[in-house]
Amino acid sequence: MMQERFSFKKGNRARSVFRICNGFFLAITMICVILPLIKICVDSIDPTSYGIRLILHKIDFSAYESIARNSFMYKPFLVSVFTTITGTAIGLLLTTMAGYVIIQQDMPGHKAIVSMIFFTMLFNGGLIPTYLTVKFLGLMNNYLAVIIPVGLSAYNIILMKSFFETIPPTLFEAAEIDGCSPFSVFWKIVLPLSKPALASVGLFIAVSIWNNYMNFILYIPNPDMTNFQVKVRELILSDGVSGTAITVGQDMLKSAVIIVVIFPFLLIYPFLQRYFVKGVTVGAVKE
């Protein structure tokens, strides 16, 4: 964009008014996004908070304390942490391997492999057949049933492949001439060169495992093994539709669990932002 002077002189006036209104409007969109979260945050530490009040009058961390004290609250949180970390590692490993395999154009069966991955984006067996497959293979109450379908998706494989295609092929050839096996090429060249891709796809996988609710409901019937999302849902629904007869203490606890479940993400978000923007735009914007 051309640099333009900001002034209220004739000719520039309409433009300047527009720019002020625009800046103001976008500020309102930010407030709309952030206000509900701030309200929940205030509600979680101020027992006297109600309705439209947004200012803290009292600070009281007892809701957080009760989460940290009760094992039925903190155990699901630890399950969430554990499944997210292991799931992201497994998912990233599978995704990168699949991406590396499908950039091998000359490999016999290349077309079949690509079609096999692609077809899963088009068509699936549906809820009940998948549920029964997991059941009959004895994967109920096994975290693999939660981690794998979320961690390994055709979309992420294709994303990874587009990243790998930006690595100059001469690098692979040089490594092969030096006698590197495909595994060491993968480990020593491909992975170190695609750190931004790993960060970007890793973030997507981690977020979707952390946020997963449905797979836990379906495949993890054991209440001791459930994750924090399921716990949050249970707690919020514990007194029927949109809160009839909520006592304030319960409201505080509900707000606190919401803050606890989004906090880890807000912590890493600023560091990873530049990677995921790349993850979304790579290959999607065609000139």
Place this chain on the structure above:
Amino acid sequence: MAKKTFVNGIKKYKWFYLMFLPVFIAFLIFNYIPMVGIVLSFFEYTPFGRPVFIGFENFRTLFSGHSFWTAFWNTLCISLVNLGLGLFCAVGLALLIDEIHSPFYRKLIQTINYIPHFLSWVVIASVFTMILSPKNGIVNGMLQLLGIKPIYFLADEKWWRTVFYCINRWKETGWGTIIFVAAIAGVDQNLYEAAVIDGVNRIQRVFFVTIPAIANTILVVFILDLAKVLNIFDPVWVLQNPLVQRVSDVISTYVYRIGIDNADYGLSTAAGLFKSVISVVLVTVANQASKKIKGEGLL
């Protein structure tokens, strides 16, 4: 000779096959074996008995039932309105963000607006159940200041869909702009200069230069979203309750209710199969349309 090169090729790439093996097994278990399970739609099958072949009986039950068609039309209506609003808001917001010149302010707007995309639907439903609560919620608090009686937004058939669309926009609008902001930044500057020489004003520039230039990107996003139209599940599932089932039930929630809650596996699989087939048709049609319009398909 041809056979020999094939065998040599396999030998040369043996490590790659080994690398693909775990991925292959994962796809087999979670995607391809379930596809075989589709035959269940021709059986009567519950957890309490052996499957009995009944031909097309499940489909007959399905298509003659009232609730299935309610779910079907609800799905189309909710998803398409959601898709249209989503594209409109995302393109609009991207155009406005592009007019911000201060890099810091621009970054701030984007950073804040992306946040809700990363929150789970469970969290979002929880947040809005509290925000919209008729007793303690901030929204009804404001309405009360204006002298309006509290509204049960999520339990009122009149309000549910409006609220649903708003919550969806709250979550995804910011995220949706990423791709359009990138596309707008990629528009050839010469086009703008030529337009200025032709005496085109600011607003005309948006409609005659920017939007046509990013039309391809809009089309790509539209087609990719269209493919997912019938799959809408999580947002409806977490915001739904029995009081608003008539206006909110969609195919996926219907499949879940019949299959998991009522354990009628055959009927549920049939409904799911119907959904998948229509989805494939939609994607194919969209892809053909894209071929017609811009000369190349997406798939």
